[in-house]
Amino acid sequence: MAPSSYPESRDHQPPLLEARGLRKRYRKATFPALDNVDLTVHRGEILGLLGPNGAGKTTAISVMTSLLRPDEGTVFIGGLDLFKQPRRAKAAFGLVPQDIALYPRLTARENLHYFGRLCGLGGGSLQKRIEKCLQLTGLENRADQRIETFSGGMKRRANLAAGILHEPPLLFLDEPTVGIDAQSRNMILEKLALLRDQGMGMLYTTHYMEEAEVLCSQVAIIDEGRIVDRGLPRQLLEQNAECRNLGELFLRLTGKQLRD
Numbered sequence: 001m002a003p004s005s006y007p008e009s010r011d012h013q014p015p016l017l018e019a020r021g022l023r024k025r026y027r028k029a030t031f032p033a034l035d036n037v038d039l040t041v042h043r044g045e046i047l048g049l050l051g052p053n054g055a056g057k058t059t060a061i062s063v064m065t066s067l068l069r070p071d072e073g074t075v076f077i078g079g080l081d082l083f084k085q086p087r088r089a090k091a092a093f094g095l096v097p098q099d100i101a102l103y104p105r106l107t108a109r110e111n112l113h114y115f116g117r118l119c120g121l122g123g124g125s126l127q128k129r130i131e132k133c134l135q136l137t138g139l140e141n142r143a144d145q146r147i148e149t150f151s152g153g154m155k156r157r158a159n160l161a162a163g164i165l166h167e168p169p170l171l172f173l174d175e176p177t178v179g180i181d182a183q184s185r186n187m188i189l190e191k192l193a194l195l196r197d198q199g200m201g202m203l204y205t206t207h208y209m210e211e212a213e214v215l216c217s218q219v220a221i222i223d224e225g226r227i228v229d230r231g232l233p234r235q236l237l238e239q240n241a242e243c244r245n246l247g248e249l250f251l252r253l254t255g256k257q258l259r260d
Contacts (some may be wrong), residue, residue: 014079016092016170016201017041019064022073024225033059034070035225041170041201046192048216048233049205050246052254056225057205058098061172064203065095077170091119093170096163098178100155104148108139108158111147112165119166133161136191153184160188164195171195171202177211189215209247219246223254 019039025032033056041047051057062068064075066082066089075082077089095101102111109130116126134140137157142150147158156176163171173192177185193215196202206212212219213233220230229236233246243249 013043014076015040015042016078017047017064017203018074018076019060020074022060022063022075023071024059024063024068025071032225034063034073037073037222037225037227039064039203039220039227041203043169043201044196044199045217046196046202046204046215048212048219049203049222050209050212050219050250051205051222055222055254057222058174059225060222061095061174061203061205065093065172066090091166092168093172094163094166094168096160096171096173096176098174100147100159102147102155102158102162105146107144107146108134108150108161109143111158112161115162116165121166129165129167133165136164137161138187151181151184153180156180157184157188160191164200169200171200173202173204175205175207177206177208209245209250213246221250221253228253 017040019037022034022037023032024034037056037060039047039049039060049057049060059068063070064082066086069083078092080089080092082089103114106114112130112133113126116122116129121129131140134143137160139154139157139161142154147155150158160176163173177188189211192202204212204216216233218231219233219236220227222228236249237243237246240249240252243252
């Protein structure tokens with residue numbers, strides 16, 4: 001049974017993502033990777049999940065996309081129980097992982113065709129989606145080049161194109177701009193803002209605090225598997241007046257100790 005004690009979105013539809021009481025502990029780990037984590041994403045909202053290395057961000061995304069099963073807790077995607085109705089729930093989200101999840105010896109167009117077929121697309125509708133995603137990510141003139149020849153920024157943009165190919169209402173992004181040039185980073189942020197404004201909901205992890213401050217509707221700061229603070233970026237800064245920006249607030253909450 002879906003949780004009923006949390007607010008629905010403004011259009012009276014269930015949240016795109018509703019994760020409650022997520023717990024996950026790896027064998028021999030000192031701390032749980034996730035410790036009673038609650039997260040909600042509505043339509044047209046980007047939730048930034050921020051934390052130092054090892055804080056639990058990637059584990060959270062892995063659980064919420066069914067790559068890992070939690071020890072406790074529930075995940076609902078658009079009102080569907082991810083672990084009881086996996087086929088229908090998985091069709092409602094896209095994933096842009098931290099690693100490049102593309103076949104390097106295939107072209108960008110061939111990769112998108114392959115992943116589109118996996119999502120059940122075909123014929124003219126698939127071709128239209130491929131062209132639209134290539135244009136959206138600025139790869140229309142490189143569509144027939146192998147991924148292995150792409151720059152880091154181009155690979156990141158192709159990764160994004162694959163994640164949105166089937167027009168999911170919910171998108172998970174795990175550090176989608178890490179290690180790329182400023183121009184590709186700027187394009188990805190612009191396109192994510194466009195998709196947000198068109199109604200897509202996103203859960204977004206990043207180490208770039210300035211990205212989160214500008215792009216995210218809300219942020220949740222996680223450390224040692226626990227959410228230590230959450231809210232609108234502006235409101236969090238108003239509540240912590242000694243912090244001039246989200247980066248300073250992040251360090252105040254998580255500390256300055258290195259997390260290698």
